[in-house]
Amino acid sequence: MSASNYATERETAEGKVFTVTGGDWDVVLSGTDPINDERIVVNMGPQHPSTHGVLRLVLELEGETVRELRSVVGYLHTGIEKNMEFRNWVQGSAFVTRMDYLAPLFNETAYSLAVEKLLGIEEQITERATTIRVLMMELNRISSHLVWVATTAMELGAINMMLYGFREREYVLEIFELITGLRMNHAYVRPGGVAQDVPDEAITKIRDFLKLMPKKLAEYEKMLSGQPIWLERTQNVGVLDATGCLAMGVTGPVLRSAGLAWDLRKTMPYCGYETYEFDVPTHTDGDVWGRYLVRLAEIRESLKLVEQAVDRLRPGPVMVADRKIAWPAQLAIGVDGMGNSLEHVAKIMGQSMESLIHHFKLVTEGFRVPPGQVYVGIEAPRGELGVHAVSDGGTRPYRVHYREPSFVNLQALPAMAEGGLIADVIAGGASLDPVMGGCDR
Structure with missing residues (x-):
């Protein structure tokens, strides 16, 4: 209907x-x-x-x-999953990054891990590329949670928190711009690695951020945690226990606020998360207040992960050696920032006719992926973000479908809101942290 x-x-x-x-x-x-x-x-x-x-x-x-x-739902429908069937595998990164636009690097990483699994090259991903992926995802988790606490506080009347949350988020976006060239929708994580290396100035800015952020978190807690109105609007509001979460497939901070320490970084590790030291914050009340505490604690854990990732960065390639897969990241760009450089064109034209034909096919079609289907799940800011990718052996996906936590978690809203006050619908809905770009993909 x-x-x-x-x-x-x-x-x-x-x-x-x-x-x-x-x-x-x-x-x-x-x-x-x-x-x-x-x-x-x-x-x-x-x-x-x-x-x-x-x-x-x-x-x-x-x-x-x-x-x-x-x-x-459906007012923001973009048809991204269907559009990907008409683009090559690398171009898919530029599509999926626009789904959950507050967590673009998670969209890209989940997609890239799925493509790499289809290609059978998981073991060929370089250590530096994997470390950069963890670094970028945890910075992205921090920025996403900052948007959540800022907008939720604004909707419950704490307008000043909107300013502080977006101020620190802006710092993270500046780091992203230094590394990827873009503040959002990066298409930075790609099958085979990442598009380009992390510059030294970005590392300096990250270390400054690691010193700054703990002080800002203390400010947030001083501003909100003891505030009587904030407590009244969040405690015992939008309650959903662990049984209800499991019955409806709810994951992420909402599930952990109900007492279940389910985090794919620990339970089903990927990108080497099993080698990092971090905790999985939980709470037992299963209400808006618990979700607030869990997300602030997750920011602190992400800061620990970012610091470990920065310390682990060692010189090395950031893309697999296979030139068919690595091709987009190995282009030499012209001085106008758009076309190929003259040196790159001369190199291609100066090789054999077979090399020129191969290069042309690679440009127009991309690489082929063996037939098969895979599912890869990662822990995004809103919960389990899963990718079901299907290949028919061609240069384009046969099907890519996302298990988006915003879409799944939204079905819990009636259980949280019915029987309560209309004002608590806002608090309960905000505590799910839905992003409609992911829901209406």
Whole structure:
């Protein structure tokens, strides 16, 4: 049933019928006693404040109490997964990075790990490239959690936290720009490694950030953790226990705030996470307050991981040696920053005709991936981010499907909100940290 032609009938125990008809919602028909038994249907969203993106919530209210909640998604649909079927395997990195736009480097890494598994080159990924991936993902986890605490605090009335959270996030984006050339949507992590190496000035800026961030976290806690209104709006609000999380496939900080220390970096390690020292923060209350504490603790653990990754960086290549796979990262760019350099063109033209033909096919088609299918899961800021990639042996994906935690976690919102107040829908929904770019991919 489409959201644009939403219609439903609900019959109460008293035999009364409530009907919502028309385009989205128009009329609520009650029984003969509209004062004592009145229910109304309202839209919350789709807009960014209160629903964390273009998410539409259809609420059936009795006074200020939520009796029923329905999530309506699709307003940001991009068709990224389908578009990837018409691009080569390397170009896929530029598509997936735009899904969860607050965690682009996780999208890219999960995709690259899946392609590398299909190619059978997992053992050929260089140590420096793997370390850089961990470094970038943990910086990205910090920036994502900063956006969460900033926007959630703003939606609950702590406007000043919005300024502080985005201020520190800006520092991380400046680091990304130094390394990848872009603040967001990087297409930096690619099958075979990463697009380019980390410059020395970025390392200096990262070390400065490691000194700065613990002080800022202490400021956040001083500002929020003891604030009576913040406590009132978060404690015992949006409660979802571990059983409910497991029943609905909820992962990430929401699951860990319910007491279950499930983190794929520990339980199903990848990118060498098993060789790093870090803890998995948990809480037991399973409410908005617990999710707030877990995310702040995860920022501290990510800082520890970033420091270890920086200390581990050793000179070496950042892409596999196979030139068919490494080709995009080995191009020599012209002085205009767009076309190939004259030296690169001369080198290609000066080789044999077979080499020129091979280069042309590589440019136009990309490399071939053996037929097969794989699933790879990683721990993204919102939970398990999984990639199911299928190859038919060609130069383009036959199918790439993401298991996106924003989409999966959203189904828990009715369980968290129904029976509570309408104001708590905002707090509970924000605590899931949904990003609709990933949900509507």
